[in-house]
Amino acid sequence: MDYFATVLISSLSSASILLIATLGLAVVFGLMGVINLAHGEFIMLGAYSALTATQLGIPFIAAIPIAVILTMAFGALVEIIIIRRLYGRLFDTMLATWGLSLALYQGAVLIFGSVSPGIGMPQMNFNVGDYTLATYPIFMILVAVIMLAGIYLLLTRSVYGMKARAAIQVPDMARAIGIDSARTNTLTFAIGCGLAGFAGAILLPIVPATPSMGFAFVIKAFLTVVIAGPVTLAGSALAAIGVGTGASVVASFMTSVAGDLFFFILTVVLLRLYPLGISAKWRMKL
Numbered sequence: 433m434d435y436f437a438t439v440l441i442s443s444l445s446s447a448s449i450l451l452i453a454t455l456g457l458a459v460v461f462g463l464m465g466v467i468n469l470a471h472g473e474f475i476m477l478g479a480y481s482a483l484t485a486t487q488l489g490i491p492f493i494a495a496i497p498i499a500v501i502l503t504m505a506f507g508a509l510v511e512i513i514i515i516r517r518l519y520g521r522l523f524d525t526m527l528a529t530w531g532l533s534l535a536l537y538q539g540a541v542l543i544f545g546s547v548s549p550g551i552g553m554p555q556m557n558f559n560v561g562d563y564t565l566a567t568y569p570i571f572m573i574l575v576a577v578i579m580l581a582g583i584y585l586l587l588t589r590s591v592y593g594m595k596a597r598a599a600i601q602v603p604d605m606a607r608a609i610g611i612d613s614a615r616t617n618t619l620t621f622a623i624g625c626g627l628a629g630f631a632g633a634i635l636l637p638i639v640p641a642t643p644s645m646g647f648a649f650v651i652k653a654f655l656t657v658v659i660a661g662p663v664t665l666a667g668s669a670l671a672a673i674g675v676g677t678g679a680s681v682v683a684s685f686m687t688s689v690a691g692d693l694f695f696f697i698l699t700v701v702l703l704r705l706y707p708l709g710i711s712a713k714w715r716m717k718l
Contacts, residue, residue: 437560439681447673450653451672453635455665457628457657458657462664462665463596465520465522466515466621469526471628472645472650474632476632478630478631479645481495481633482551483548501626502629507626510625515528516614516618533650537644537646546644580665587665592616632645655695656672658703659671661714662708663711667714679698
């Protein structure tokens, strides 16, 4: 019984890590209709920003907001230079962000090399019967819940959230009532990139910073958002917890390859059953 409890807790932790890595993509796609294929590289930028800050003697807890600020600033620059000219052109946006991802990957290889030192996981453990679990990965469950609640409140209970949704859903009316749609869109894209940077930084003790680390997240994050459907935040949370936990349980009893295979097979099944996503008939907005 203790073993099954351990597997369940670890699987929920893995699903929470997937959700943390997905939320930035869900915000950008849900509010802006932009599929950012460089999302994984923004995760990588956050990880390297936090790693560099710690190497300069800054405590890890202080390095996390530094990583968020830097990735937000870079995301705003990307929106102004690239994304702003491509709204409504989904394929062109995907192509542009894919090119950006390749450029960022090659840049990271040139600057940092293919292998980087990690920062080490905090040495805190707790016991479940005869089994011992590291505390930090389990802490990611709480982080995911706080992130999800915070983003939901920001987008539904704040002036910015109302402006952001108006700028995308009814841009002409938004401009007519004085909303600066361009500035709002820049901030929204920057927030999505900042969330990716936060994911890279907070996961650094678990996932070492490497130029290719984004590849490990972006495919599953993208599929999670696709499964989610139009209600991106709540849908992504359900998809990440459901599919991610299931895949992790399979991996625990079999192999990681079997877990990945289960993830992709279940994705195909869900998309066959719900072509528009699992949230297509929900009444929620986010």
